[in-house]
Amino acid sequence: MPSLFVIGGARSGKSRHAQMRAEASGLAPVYLATAQAFDGEMTARIARHQAERDGRWQTVEAPLDLPEAIAREAGPGRVLLVDCLTLWLSNLMLAERDISGALDALERAVAGAAGLVILVSNEVGQGIVPDNALARRFRDEAGWANQRMAACCDEAVLVCAGLAVRLK
Amino acid sequence: MPSLFVIGGARSGKSRHAQMRAEASGLAPVYLATAQAFDGEMTARIARHQAERDGRWQTVEAPLDLPEAIAREAGPGRVLLVDCLTLWLSNLMLAERDISGALDALERAVAGAAGLVILVSNEVGQGIVPDNALARRFRDEAGWANQRMAACCDEAVLVCAGLAVRLK
């Protein structure tokens, strides 16, 4: 039932912070990966993240059906780490899924989950307005999703340079 | 006389936070809109923001002459919500107005206003250095304006994922 929202910029240490919190909970950790290895750069990033998780971690891939994966994997004695919401949204947009409906389902899944759920997401709105319309739409969707999910979690932190500031 | 500076990224919930604070003040709310509907995307954004404000709100357009609008509209028993400084700066740059002089006038207007004034602005400097010189100049102007206006307000908050962190 408790839930934690972790937001930060690229390479801010947000995943590491979330992982540290998951491991400190003493619960059995499950990593819900939303990344898809489309290219070499992403493959390297996934491998690097995997290398930072030790043998206690179970990994489940959920590039699109994240609410269902949360419902299936959550349980008392378990902590789910969703890394990250931003890639999940990007996958939904590419697959032309209904994003608003998907967020409704995600809210229900987080609210209904036993154990601990940790959501990692990116702040992508603090740069200059992007040139292209798709990037602007993505920025909007990501911002709205962050507001919704931060609102429905019990605790929220902003990570900057590896250090967390309490948001709520 | 009291004043509040609200800064956040795109779709961070900064306008909503400012609106909530305005409504919680119990004062008669006036929305000072700096947006200009140049294209369909902006028209949609303006309409969406309007739909979030109920019948209590009065709307005044001030794309360029914002200090004058604040001086004219402010009064005891009223709260002015300026949304947002960043678009106002962008309008001033496009109109080739004197930005430093306009900020002097804005500071005087905010300091001299009866009632409550709330300024909403964007953090635009936490991405990669933009490729084009105009975007870099805008980023500089926005950053300097944010420093000046945050300094002259009584209270300042940073909004991230809909949640506010106190800056002062």
Added chain:
Amino acid sequence: MPSLFVIGGARSGKSRHAQMRAEASGLAPVYLATAQAFDGEMTARIARHQAERDGRWQTVEAPLDLPEAIAREAGPGRVLLVDCLTLWLSNLMLAERDISGALDALERAVAGAAGLVILVSNEVGQGIVPDNALARRFRDEAGWANQRMAACCDEAVLVCAGLAVRLK
């Protein structure tokens, strides 16, 4: 021995905050400049920053050999202000130096310095993913460097609109 990490966006007031902290320390201030004046824009920026420092300040240029400059300049009764890490990293990348090794050396220099060391850096990861691979690599390097240096400093703050939020 004490050290302070100051992070913020472009034109966030991070340099001014660092300078204020340096001057408030009462120690003899040394400015370690990593900027290189490649073009008119950068020349103007350097001149503007210099104009904000009074006669008490000594300026030392350290575009590449920053750890060595810290080791050489630090001393009891002195405060070193490194402005900024991000440009130093950019210089290292352009010069094809070993960044990981340079960060090891920087950590040792900061940890071993007598007096006060203040490091200024940029948050560059809170915008949309950059289009080009070099900008993405730079964003990664900057983020990792920020995590490492924030971790090794005694105190860290995030500056937004000229105001500081304590990170640790």
